[in-house]
Amino acid sequence: MWYLLKTEPGTYSFADLQRDGETVWDGVTNPQAVKNLRGMKPGDGLVIYHTGDEKRTVGTAAVVSVDDSDAKTPRVKIRAGKALAQPRTLAEMKAQKFFAESPLVRMGRLSVVPLTEQQYKWIGG
Numbered sequence: 001m002w003y004l005l006k007t008e009p010g011t012y013s014f015a016d017l018q019r020d021g022e023t024v025w026d027g028v029t030n031p032q033a034v035k036n037l038r039g040m041k042p043g044d045g046l047v048i049y050h051t052g053d054e055k056r057t058v059g060t061a062a063v064v065s066v067d068d069s070d071a072k073t074p075r076v077k078i079r080a081g082k083a084l085a086q087p088r089t090l091a092e093m094k095a096q097k098f099f100a101e102s103p104l105v106r107m108g109r110l111s112v113v114p115l116t117e118q119q120y121k122w123i124g125g
Contacts, residue, residue, distance in 0.1 A: 002045045002120035003036060004057070004104060004113040005078075009050040014059040017048065017080045022064060026075040032103070033112040037074045040066050045125050046078060047115065055090040059083045060125050084124045096122065 005025060007013065017023055028034055046061040060081030068074040093099045096119075104113045115123070 001039070001041065002047070002115040002117065002125060003040065004047045004049050004115055006049045006051050006111045008052050009054060010052065013050065014048045014083065017061060018059070022077060022079045024075050024077050026073060028111055030110060032107070033110055034072070034074060036112040036114055037076050038066070038068045040076050042066070045120055047120065047123050047125050056087045057084055057123050058087055086124060088123050
């Protein structure tokens with residue numbers, strides 16, 4: 001499976017993840033986003049997306065482990081991947097027909113978004 005994780009770069013950026021190597025992705029409260037976190041498995045591919053003024057994909061990561069012992073606040077350990085050679089903006093993603101039904105487009109405030117293999121590969125994952 002593949003997912004897009006949104007983060008505010010002023011709070012925790014992809015550069016921070018690269019510096020740290022690994023981090024725990026937690027603090028998500030939206031029920032659908034929590035469900036998406038709970039569905040993750042070690043090895044799943046991730047795309048890190050900067051919100052705010054950037055609104056673009058910036059890098060990749062992978063799921064290391066999932067602790068869903070607390071159903072309300074799962075904790076997913078992720079490992080940094082590579083910076084994307086060609087970041088994709090939200091506008092570019094919205095222009096692709098294969099994103100038309102994506103929660104990224106339909107539920108803009110969702111912070112953990114599942115991706116299809118086609119979407120993940122197009123982004124550069």
